[in-house]
Every structure is written in C-alpha cells, then in structure tokens.
Amino acid sequence: MSVAVAAGRQAWRQLARNTGTSAAIRRTIFSLPKSQHSPFRPAFNTTSKALPRFSQPQYRSYSSGGSSGGGTQVKFWPFVMVLAAGSAGWVLLINRQKTMPPNPQATTTITKPTPAFSPAHVTVLFVLGGPGAGKGTQCANLVSDFKFHHLSAGDLLRAEQERPGSQYGQLIKDCIKDGAIVPMEVTVALLENAMADAIARSGSRKARFLIDGFPRKMDQAFEFEKVVCPAKLVLFFDCPEEVMEGRLLERGKTSGRADDNAESIRKRFRTFIETSMPVVEYYDKEGKVVKVDATPKPTEVYEDVKRKLLEKLGENF
Ligand SMILES: Nc1ncnc2c1ncn2[C@@H]1O[C@H](COP(=O)(O)OP(=O)(O)O)[C@@H](O)[C@H]1O
Numbered sequence: 001m002s003v004a005v006a007a008g009r010q011a012w013r014q015l016a017r018n019t020g021t022s023a024a025i026r027r028t029i030f031s032l033p034k035s036q037h038s039p040f041r042p043a044f045n046t047t048s049k050a051l052p053r054f055s056q057p058q059y060r061s062y063s064s065g066g067s068s069g070g071g072t073q074v075k076f077w078p079f080v081m082v083l084a085a086g087s088a089g090w091v092l093l094i095n096r097q098k099t100m101p102p103n104p105q106a107t108t109t110i111t112k113p114t115p116a117f118s119p120a121h122v123t124v125l126f127v128l129g130g131p132g133a134g135k136g137t138q139c140a141n142l143v144s145d146f147k148f149h150h151l152s153a154g155d156l157l158r159a160e161q162e163r164p165g166s167q168y169g170q171l172i173k174d175c176i177k178d179g180a181i182v183p184m185e186v187t188v189a190l191l192e193n194a195m196a197d198a199i200a201r202s203g204s205r206k207a208r209f210l211i212d213g214f215p216r217k218m219d220q221a222f223e224f225e226k227v228v229c230p231a232k233l234v235l236f237f238d239c240p241e242e243v244m245e246g247r248l249l250e251r252g253k254t255s256g257r258a259d260d261n262a263e264s265i266r267k268r269f270r271t272f273i274e275t276s277m278p279v280v281e282y283y284d285k286e287g288k289v290v291k292v293d294a295t296p297k298p299t300e301v302y303e304d305v306k307r308k309l310l311e312k313l314g315e316n317f
C-alpha cells in the first residue's frame with residue numbers, strides 16, 4: 001500500500017509540474033466537488049435520502065492514445081499510476097469497512113423514525129378520562145406543584161379552528177360538535193409544535209409535559225410515541241357518566257363551547273367508551289396507568305393524584 005501511495009504521490013507531482021497546480025488538475029480530472037470524492041460514501045449510502053453514489057461515469061475518460069494527437073507535453077503514465085494507487089487504496093478501505101460495525105444513525109433512519117424528543121430529557125404524562133371528568137382542573141394543580149407544561153389537545157384544536165386561514169378549521173369544528181376524533185396527523189402536529197415552542201421558551205432541553213385529553217384513539221397513541229416522544233404513564237380520571245354530564249351541563253352555561261350541550265355530550269360519551277377506553281386498557285396492560293377516582297371534590301381528587309403519582313414515579317421523576 002505505501003509503495004503504491006508513494007508512486008501515486010510521485011506521479012501527482014510530475015503531473016502538477018507538467019500542467020499546473022494539483023488543485024487545477026483535480027478540477028480538470030474530476031468535474032465534481034471535493035466532498036463527493038469521499039471513499040466512505042458508498043458504505044454509508046444506505047438510505048434513500050443519501051447523496052447519489054460516487055459513480056464511474058462522472059470521471060472523464062482518458063486513454064494513453066490521447067498524448068499522440070494534440071502535441072501536448074503531458075505524459076500519461078502518471079495518470080495510470082494515480083489510478084492504480086487510488087484503486088488499491090479504495091479496495092483496502094472497502095474491505096476494512098466490511099468488518100466495521102454499521103453506523104447506527106445511518107440505519108436508524110430507515111428502520112424506525114426517531115422521536116423528536118428523547119424521554120431522557122422530556123417526561124410525558126398522558127391525562128385521560130371522560131368528558132368533564134376533571135382533567136383540566138387537576139392539570140392546573142399539577143402545573144403549580146411540579147412545573148409541568150400543560151398542553152390540552154382540545155384547546156390546541158380549538159385554537160387551530162379559530163386561526164385565520166387554517167385549512168383544518170371547518171374539519172375541527174365539525175368533529176368537535178359531533179364528539180368525533182380529529183384525524184391524528186393534525187393533533188399530533190399541533191402537540192409536537194407546542195412542545196417544541198415550550199422547550200424553546202424555557203431555554204432548557206429538560207421538560208415535563210401533561211398532554212391532556214390525548215391520546216383518544218389507538219392510532220394517535222402509536223403515532224405520538226413513534227414520532228414525538230414515548231410517554232411515561234397515563235393519569236386516568238375515572239368518573240361515572242351521570243356525574244360528568246352534570247358537570248358539563250353546568251360548565252356549558254359559561255364555557256361558550258359548542259360541544260357542552262346535551263346532544264354533543266351524548267356523542268362524546270359514546271366516542272369515549274368505544275374509542276378512548278381501549279387506549280386506557282392498552283396502557284393498563286403495559287402497567288402504565290395511574291387510576292384516580294374523580295368523583296370527590298377537587299381538593300380530595302388532587303391529594304389522591306399527588307400521592308399516587310409520587311408513589312409511581314418517585315420524588316425525583
Ligand atoms: N372534582 C370535581 N368536583 C366537582 N366539579 C368538578 C370537579 N372537577 C372539575 N369540576 C368541574 O367540572 C367541569 C369539568 O371539569 P374539567 O376540568 O373542565 O374537565 P375535563 O377537562 O375533563 O373536561 C368544570 O366546570 C370543573 O370546574
């Protein structure tokens with residue numbers, strides 16, 4: 001290898017003397033930017049996003065016959081030496097890389113999308129429970145005691161619905177009125193953006209989030225954990241329908257919400273039982289649910305929430 005490299009170097013100098021600087025030669029021989037000459041590129045070219053392979057047709061073709069025609073002083077044996085030395089080095093490098101472990105970043109992108117936030121820095125708690133169970137009320141308490149960022153999926157959707165020019169405004173409006181679930185792409189994107197904003201504003205990459213009223217459907221749960229952040233646990237507020245109905249009708253007197261009326265409430269209850277309870281059951285099987293009785297008065301519910309969360313997560317979660 002060293003003999004070949006030395007011969008190549010010698011040939012390179014000879015060529016430079018004959019036709020100008022080595023940089024000029026490089027530009028003449030390879031009409032490619034320098035970065036595309038990396039011998040490592042083919043080994044890492046495993047994803048569809050990778051740059052195109054360094055391919056032979058991009059070389060100009062040279063042959064020893066060229067020296068006889070133009071009356072030039074350039075000798076062509078140095079080219080042969082350079083190519084021979086380069087090819088030998090190339091083969092050695094390729095063989096060495098076959099024995100190297102794969103680049104984990106290069107392979108991760110094709111097999112599984114990386115979540116935007118790492119659970120090592122970001123703690124996510126999903127907060128679930130039927131409509132009117134008291135999720136928002138208890139989240140407010142947790143925010144003041146544990147410095148959580150509180151993100152209500154319903155609030156984010158309502159804000160998007162009101163945003164001038166939103167292409168999802170009408171869709172969100174119709175879903176909310178009918179107690180149906182907005183397509184997950186919209187909600188997951190709103191949550192991810194809101195998390196990124198909160199983290200940027202806090203100036204620290206460590207953060208705790210209460211994701212309130214989400215995920216309400218299995219596809220949302222899978223998508224969020226895959227592309228945004230795996231969740232640590234689910235805080236589930238258990239409340240009978242008749243209690244929730246009374247609270248919602250009372251809230252409807254002042255909330256101004258289009259869905260706090262008897263007809264929408266009925267539809268929301270049905271969606272909750274059919275679509276959202278399976279999410280709670282799924283996480284329960286994973287041992288990730290902290291269940292709290294939501295029927296006592298708010299202060300008592302909160303005492304229970306605090307005690308059970310600390311029991312599950314420890315003081316320094
Ligand atoms: N434990 C409770 N007892 C009585 N009323 C409650 C309790 N928790 C919440 N509320 C009231 O019930 C309504 C629904 O609570 P909210 O926190 O908005 O529920 P959710 O976010 O689950 O829809 C609100 O008007 C709230 O003040």
Ligand SMILES: O=c1ccn([C@@H]2O[C@H](COP(=O)(O)OP(=O)(O)O)[C@@H](O)[C@H]2O)c(=O)[nH]1
Binds near residue numbers: 153183
């Ligand atoms: O992930 C979500 C969360 C909420 N919603 C919609 O927003 C409504 C209100 O949800 P919110 O959590 O604000 O209120 P809740 O029903 O819990 O009182 C729901 O009925 C759904 O129509 C949704 O589509 N996807």
